[in-house]
Amino acid sequence: MSFKYLNLLPIALLITFTSCSDSDGLNRKLKGTYEIELLEETLESTGNCPNEEFPGDGVVFSYSNPGKMVFTNKKVIQGSVLVNNIRPYLGYFEYDVSKVNFWGDTITYRNPEYFQYSFREQSFGDEDTIIAHIYMNGVEKELRFVENNKGKITELIQYEQGGFCYINHRITHYVKQ
Amino acid sequence: MKLITFKTTMLLALFLSLYSCRKDEQKERLFVKALQSKWNVDEIEYYGRPSGTTGTIKFTTKRADFESEFAVTNDFYEGSIELSDGTNEEFYYEYFQILSNNHMEVVMYSTDGTERTNYATELMTKDISVFYWGNAVTYYLSK
Numbered sequence: 001m002s003f004k005y006l007n008l009l010p011i012a013l014l015i016t017f018t019s020c021s022d023s024d025g026l027n028r029k030l031k032g033t034y035e036i037e038l039l040e041e042t043l044e045s046t047g048n049c050p051n052e053e054f055p056g057d058g059v060v061f062s063y064s065n066p067g068k069m070v071f072t073n074k075k076v077i078q079g080s081v082l083v084n085n086i087r088p089y090l091g092y093f094e095y096d097v098s099k100v101n102f103w104g105d106t107i108t109y110r111n112p113e114y115f116q117y118s119f120r121e122q123s124f125g126d127e128d129t130i131i132a133h134i135y136m137n138g139v140e141k142e143l144r145f146v147e148n149n150k151g152k153i154t155e156l157i158q159y160e161q162g163g164f165c166y167i168n169h170r171i172t173h174y175v176k177q
Numbered sequence: 178m179k180l181i182t183f184k185t186t187m188l189l190a191l192f193l194s195l196y197s198c199r200k201d202e203q204k205e206r207l208f209v210k211a212l213q214s215k216w217n218v219d220e221i222e223y224y225g226r227p228s229g230t231t232g233t234i235k236f237t238t239k240r241a242d243f244e245s246e247f248a249v250t251n252d253f254y255e256g257s258i259e260l261s262d263g264t265n266e267e268f269y270y271e272y273f274q275i276l277s278n279n280h281m282e283v284v285m286y287s288t289d290g291t292e293r294t295n296y297a298t299e300l301m302t303k304d305i306s307v308f309y310w311g312n313a314v315t316y317y318l319s320k
Contacts, residue, residue, distance in 0.1 A: 074302040077207045078281045087204075090302050108226070114307060116300055137299070 026119035026130060027089055030145065031071045034156060035176040039065045039095075044168040065109075067095035069156060069173055071117065071132075079116045079135065088116040091134065117143070134158070152177065205274065208281050211303050212272065213238050216318040218260065223314055232260035234318065236283075241269040245290055249273050256285065283308065 041063060074090040092112035099108050115136040122131050130145040139160075146155035156173040218232040234256065241253040253269045268285045275282050280297045287293070296316065299307040304320040 074305070076300055076302055077204070077211055078279075078298045078301040090300065090305065110222075110227070114300060114305070 026121070027071070027073070030119065030130065030132075030153070031073050031089075034069045034071075034153065034173070036067050036069055036156075036173045037176040038174040039067065040172045040174075041065075042168075042170045042172070044170070063100055065095050065097050065100055067093060067097075069093055070112075076116050088118040088133075088135070091115050091117045205281075208298075208301065209272070211301055211306070212236050212281075212283070213254070214320065216306065216320060218258075218316060219319050220317040221260075221314065222317070224312065225315075228262075230260050230262050232258065232264070234258045234316075236270060243269045243286065243288075243290070245286055245293070247284075247293060249284070253286070 069091070070093075071091045072089060075087050076090055077087070079088055092114045093109070094112050095109045097109075098111055099106055101107075113136070115134045117132045117134045119130060119132050121128055123129070130147075132143040132145065134141050134143050142159045144157045144159070145153055146157065148154050153175050154177070155175060158171040158173070160169040161167070213236050215233060215235045218230070218234055221228050221230045235258075237255045237257075239255045241255045243253040244251065245253075248271060250271045250273050253271050255267065256270050257267045259265050267288055269288060270283055270285045272281060272283045274280070275297070281301075283296045283298070285294050285296065294310055296308040296310050299309050299315070301307070306316075306318040308316040308318065
């Protein structure tokens, strides 16, 4: 037995104390305001929906509502969810149109609509993709950042799955360049 | 030698657990520091629908001489609310963390003790706060 592994102790401590700020680098890189030129909200049925209004696979509904999406540098003191005990940041949507007709019903958007977010990078196939986990009204959603070949963010795609006969709910925010 | 390694491991474990406790205390301290001040009520929503009601709400640091059989902490403070719909009331409040979901809850009691309302924090930064009561009432506050 020797102390040789004790040499690793400072490194272990450093990892322990800096792990809380893993998402801070991405937040610095991606924080700010994204002007949304076009917003498309789509419901896709992935299962066998008995209702005639959900005719199997494919796009069921979409509409457009531009606005902006803001990722602030404000740490959330108390939130509905803490990821790995990391305090997330505050973000919000501001839509140009606060009322839209959605599948025969009128939806009123809150302006601003607050959410909490934290970042992480994830690999899909050969591509590294930046994922933000956002929490709105206590529900976790995934927000994927799509970059062009110059590293500019072109799309923010929000995913949510579940509900009635496995509906994929996708909101694509096309970012004004 | 084995004993020294064991002691080092135990010390490290103790240090990490103390660090984790300190973070919990820090979270509560940050919450209280942000809460106890004057807030603008930007909006009150009822069942997700905006009411147009605005105003101010104060959570003071002044201790209240108040008791309730429903109290969780028995540490009460004074507060007041003024709204554009004509509401102008004083209240007593206490705050505590709900262990099951990490929410901070603020319970407001009428000064005669006949009414109490639990508000959970949906989210709070230093200058923005969203409180809700079930799915029925949501307060949007800012400084």
